[in-house]
Amino acid sequence: MKPAILEVTQRIQERSRDLRADYLRRTAAAGQRARGSDRMGCANVAHAFAGMPAGDKFKVVAERAPHIGVVTAYNDMLSAHQPYEGYPEIIRDEARRHGATVQVAGGVPAMCDGVTQGLPGMELSLFSRDTIAMGTAVALTHDVFDAALLLGICDKIVPGLLIGALHFGHLPCVFVPGGPMSTGLSNSEKAKVRELNAQGLVGREALLEAESKAYHGPGTCTFYGTANSNQMLLEAMGLHVPGAAFIHPHSGLREALTREAVRTVLANVKAKRYTPIGELVDERCIVNAMVALLATGGSTNHLIHWVAVARSAGILIDWTDFSDLSASVPLLARVYPNGSADVNQFQAAGGPGFVVRELLDGGWLHGDVMTVSRNGLRDYTQLPVAVQGDAQAVQWQALATEPGDAAIVRQAASPFSPTGGLKLLTGNLGRSVIKVSAVPEDRHVIEAPARVFDEQEQLLAAFKAGELERDFVAVVRFQGPQANGMPELHKLTPPLAVLQGKGFRVALVTDGRMSGASGKVPAAIHVSPEAQAGGPLAKVRDGDLIRLDAITGTLQALVPADEWEQRETAVPGDAHRETHAHGLGRELFAGLRRNVVAAEQGACTWL
CATH class of the missing domain: 3.50.30.80 (IlvD/EDD C-terminal domain-like)
Known part of the structure; x- marks a missing residue:
């Protein structure tokens, strides 16, 4: 490990010692209780499962099958979240194949900042994060779940879901992304039209045409803003199925990765791989997220959001920590707005896996952290691929040593800059x-x-x-x-x-x-x-x-x-x-x- 990374990690650990200890004590106490359907009153149990098929009721109550709660930010106002409409059925189907049961525990609000930019509605945007966290708590407070799957991608949604989940730190949790939209009008061309419009050189019709070519289909916006930075950070924290971040919503691999999320969270329910989110997200995990943000020139919003995320796990970080890490972390990616590439090109050039591998090998990431995946953070240095002949399965292969495009992703030995962004x-x-x-x-x-x-x-x-x-x-x-x-x-x-x-x-x-x-x-x-x-x-x-x-x-x-x-x-x-x-x-x-x-x-x- 690089000494600067260790130094920042150690001071965060010392600063957080008492708060983190209290958090872990409460998390452990919650995890040691009997299963929900065993400790609740009969009327409570009946209400909880009244809407389930009879066979599922029997499984969860009599057979004590693992029971997964799904918290979803689905709506079709957000292009990134529109694909989530069909996810519950996929999740239920996969869970049944493994003898488990599923309920959609609740939905949380999810607003599109792109719709509200420069308008009064944007004044609700930041506070929507804590509203989402509270909505997550409302969903999970039914308290009958053995694990949770969290469906969300965009700006305030992932931090909100993560803050909410960390207040149920005794549960194994996996985040389930949906992927970016296909490449449309380049971000640089879109920016040029915006500047021309600001000067009065092109009118509303030309501007709307350009914007509609840039934002044109299901998936996240393709620039490296807060939504896609979220996905990078979740990869570095080990909270996704490895490599799930930037696979297109309509790729056949996307459904396989969603099914793998079910298999992953069920494996983590078992005692030998039990990784509740409150234990997984420790000081080293938070530092890994900060390093990944800096190494990719990610969103400034995370200097607010990840402070709140860390606090939810009993961890105290501040902007001095970010700044000191930035002085030591190399910039390994140039994705718009700090480059011309979009996230699809970033993925093709090596994507999060390439960056995580370079940071891990170079000593900028803590490799000894827990993750939702079997082999820890090293799993996040590989590329998921479809299994021939089995559309519902996924396997992983090693990434090339060299980047697919050195103008987008670099090895740590030859970074774009020796310091972060x-x-x-x-x-x-x-x-x-x-x-x-x-x-x-x-x-x-x-x-x-x-x-x-x-x-x-x-x-x-x-x-x-x-x-x-x-x-x-x-x-x-x-x-x-x-x-x-x-x-x-x-x-x-x-x-x-x-x-x-x-x-x-x-x-x-x-x-x-x-x-x-x-x-x-x-x-x-x-x-x-x-x-x-x-x-x-x-x-x-x-x-x-x-x-x-x-x-x-x-x-x-x-x-x-x-x-x-x-x-x-x-x-x-x-x-x-x-x-x-x-x-x-x-x-x-x-x-x-x-x-x-x-x-x-x-x-x-x-x-």
Whole structure:
């Protein structure tokens, strides 16, 4: 193991010692109870299984057959989740072949951030994660299950399901993905059309045509945003069937992998392979996820989500941990937005298996962790393939030593960069993070006057009015969890990219989020404490000189210290508060806005 990886792991273990011990004690106590149908009252048992076929009732109650609960995020609003419609029948069929029973324990909400980008609905997006976690708990709290299969892929859905599952840490759990959509219009071509539209050079019809060619069928969006980063992290954590992440929804191999998930979770129910999720997800497993994120230039959203995931398992991590790991972890993949390839091309070039193998062999991953697979993390360095003559079976083969395309995936000996794609920024504006893997090196330092906005619409209006044709740092504040649910500000990327393309030195500083597709414009995001909580962004005034330095890791307002100390903090006006408190269900999330903790603490609403 690399010393830097061990050092970070050890300090996380020490920091988490008491909290983790309490978590494991509770998990062990839950796991030592009698089976649900044996310890529950007769009326409870009757209610639990009333809707099942008589044969299945007999199996689960009299024969004590393993009973699997399915928690599904199926809906056909999300292209990635549309294929899940038929999964319960596949899962039931496979379980019956092995003498087990299945119930869909519950469904959880799953919203598409692509639909709500730049719209009021995006203000519910971050909080949907904890809503999903609570929905998972509601489903599993029927407490009759010996194991769980979790069906979800996209941005907040996987973290929410994982947070919920970890609160039932005594259960063996396997995540079941659905795969990416086929390649459509390239991500770079899509971005060009967006920038042309932002300049008024192409109209809505051309933009809609381009977007529809990019997002065109079942499966996840093909850029390496939060949804596909989720899948990479689950592979590195050993929570998938190995290699399941990026197989197309309509590939014959996809059904075989889903059936293998059933076989895997049933094998883990047996005592000799018993791996409850609360024991599996330990400090080493969390560090493996962090390393995989950094090595692939993954989504910045996970600097929030995985803090919450870790906390659910009694583990405490922070952005300093991410930053210190990033300084030691090589960048081994270039997938859009920090490259031109999509995830299908990433998979063809070697995909998660190639990256995991290089990291494991090089000493950046803990290889001694538990996984849902028989042989541990080494299984995740192989490629799943169909078995000839048996469409329901799957086998694995070794990946080639060389990458399929060295412009997409690299060996650890010749990385794209010796360090990962994320950097911690600190200074008198607070703590924030920047994704540097896609930012040109000549833009890693930006020093320019501030232009302050309290709404993203204000920036868009200023751009359209031609007011931003100069060097500046856009400070977009009152976008944190307490203020309005911390929406992604992805709609700001095209105009800022246009200005950067014209040669202006521009950057974004915000207490909001960017999407997993944050790209070539330098952006200090998740600034904490947020402006709504009296954070320093509320002190910034138009014209203040701001320095964003991704080399030294600093974010500073270059204002004399005594003036800065005495300056009052701005507060959002009544119109701002009214706008973000009402409409499209935002009233229902008022309690979450009041109770949410800071982004670096995972933006949790349940602590």
